[in-house]
Amino acid sequence: MKLVTAIVKPHRIDDVKESLRDIGVNGMTTTDVEGFGRQRGHTEVYRGAEYQVDFVPKVKIEILVADGDLPGVVDAIVKAARTGKIGDGKLWVTEAEQVIRIRTGEMGPDAV
């Protein structure tokens, strides 16, 4: 099992959700996050006053997937989140050692 984590632009989240639903993925966790990568923050000048935006608002997505579903999920997220412009975000995959559905106690791929 794998944990897919992605940081995407807020306005892409609906499209990401949609394309994941299209391939049968119905569960995900999203969190409003702030950070910076190559995009950095930016300084906004409004009426001469500078306002530093250090952290850019993004949405973090986390999805647990069975190994076989991984390529499809990654592809769906990357395609839906891409605008081609700076700040489109990142995606990474980590190994999930164990998954347990708390309500039922199911473990492993059954719990994904």
Place this chain on the structure above:
Amino acid sequence: MTDTISTLHDELAALDRAYSPGHHGLWSARKRTALVDAALIELFETDAPAGTAIAALGGYGRGRQLPFSDIDLLILHHGSDPEGLARLTDRMLYPLWDAGFEVGQAVRTPSECLTAAGERLDALTAMLDARYLAGDAGLFEAAMAPVVRQASDDIAVFAARLAGAAEERTERYGSTAHGLEPDLKEGSGGLRDIASFGWLERSTGALLESSGVLRPSERELIDEAEEFLIRARSAVQLAVGKRRDRLTSDLQPGVASDMGFTDEPRLPAPDGLMRAVFERARDVEHIRDEVFTRVALRAITDAPPGAGVPAADPLDAEGVLAALDVNDQGQLADPQLLDRIEAADIPDPVVWTSGVRERFLTLLRAGRQGAAALDTLDRVGSLERFLPAWSDVRCRPQRDPYHRFTVDSHLTYALAGMAQMLRGEDLDGEDPFEADLVGLIDDQDALLLGALFHDIGKNGGGNHVPAGAEISMDLLQRMGVPTPTRDLAAFMAAEHLLLPDTATRRDLSDENLILGVAARIATPSRLAALYLLAKADALATGPAAWTPWRRTLVRELAVRVLRVFERGQMGTELAERLADRLARVRELLASEPDVAVERFMVRMPRGYFLSVEPAQAARHFSVIAPDIGVHEVRTVSRPGTREDTYELLVVAADHPGLLSEIAGSLALAGLSVLSAQVFTTDDHVAADLFEVQASFGTTVEEDRWRSFRKALRRAVEGRTSLAHQVAEKRAHYPAPSRPTPVTVRVDNDASDFYTVVEVGAPDRIGLLFDITQTLADLDLDVHVAKVATYPGRVIDAFYVRHVDGTKVTDPGEVARIEAAFHVAPSAP
């Protein structure tokens, strides 16, 4: 299990079954209490040692034993017969435990009672509820009298401790008056608060009414609330089969049905149940706060305040609002004032005279105090007479993960938040932006009304935003506020989601989007109104709703829209013109399929509709609207507005260098560009509009158009080197006799989205090609181009950015652009 206990078990079960689960109120609780009493007395008296007594504590002591309540038992003793005591407790407690009863037992001597009461407030209040059951009555009196004195010694201090405990409960358990899953016992406005009135009475030995601390109408409300909440809590316990006090969402449909709630138009049964819970708990909350305040303001044992003061004439609507216009919470708690407000003569609906209107607005301006005044008005049932639509949002639960409050509370909180901001409080201190926005507002009343009404459409019908706009308009007309105030407040209700929804769901680097938002808002002051409302709305939703995350996005959108206004790219006039033109284009395209027309209206930039006449846009529709292939090129030409000029539209999938390919092909076909406007749709299709004329001669024959199209197709397909061909063609003509200097200006202030590169150069064959080729070589995308040709000289402005969407801000890169142009346009 002894016979006594098994009998109790059966009797309690029979009682539970005797009524439907929603009808176990106070009567049932008292009956249950009596059954438990009888069993305990029988157990005790079988073999009671001398010098002992038993008493009922807490809710059981008050006669409020619910289906799965603990049995709170106090066993009193002198401490002189440990063995006899041990036998007694064993004999009483084991059978109860064995039979599955939850018992909260305390075994104490009189002095231990006093110590416990001194150490813990809940032990003290449990013993204030103590009720003698059996045994040594003198011992019971001797133990309880000092405990009661501990509370009654200083009533004000005791009341303050109770108030403190109520606050802690609110903190821990939330509110029963608006929580979506309220704790019926411990929540603010719940049964524990009702019990605290009893504790005050026990400590004074008198009813609260007798000292003027509680008004008779308030007693009725408390009694009604207690009956209702006991029924609800009993229903919860019977549903889950164990002690539970929280009315969770999963239980609400069942409890609603048990208690006789049915679906009503725009109010499903579970929402009806929750509304009833909230209404009762809200009464309790208010009365609790007022009783504590009144006790704090004067010793509880004083004579009723103002006794013997002659009754004044009933207040009218204006009088009520004037009476509420006080900034002191203590005065609001004044029982006599509340009596007068309750007895006021307010017509239904209120006639909004200028006096009533001014008084009402004065309340709104008072912020939190004003919101509290509206609450008071609501409690006595009068707010609906002023604002008839209020009854639809009153105590209405909001079933989403974000809202913490009922619709009406949310509205009054938003009002209070707005008033604070307008007074310069609660603004983001580090950022002058919010203060600037407040400075843009000259009609503060409109913002207060907009905040108060923004969600008034959440009445259980469909989409709340259009409904709210309509209802607001009706209320505002009823109130008779000035037209500009009315329009701004109704606009706020209609558009209150525009900024937050756009900011969190749309791409803010899309200029077209920003222009569209700017066109809907039209003025800086309306933008300021929507921003301040977005913040007040979020803050009134829940503590976490106005996060830095959200604020950054909404602020960014607002700043961009504001700069669009400041640059004159949009404003009242332009917004009107745009709306007119869009309507006109729709009219002209009435015979086309709606979906295709809407898509066309959305994907074409706002700037296109502002610079292209509606008739022209309607003509373009059939060329631009159909999907276009990667290498497909569509061109349409027709005679232009001036003699011997032609209008040429070129549509193609956008790609870097497209503009230079078109410019080069025009040059090769012997066509000169007089002006050009380049537009890019939101799905990356270029629609480029040129005004051209023949470089030589006057009319442009079909073969010339044909050679242009051929050259362009070859260029788009990458089958030809335009640079080479243009250079070759140019070689046949002499260079301009009097060289004029080339000027280049790179401007990053003109747009938030693009860097504007302005090039001035002497006109010559293929000039536009050279310039656009240079931009393509620099990896810059051209989104808008404005080309203007004057005799002998061309001034072109290009709105460019990098492929990744960023502007050209690096000084080194700016210098490179300037250098490139100083070479390119004058190159042979």
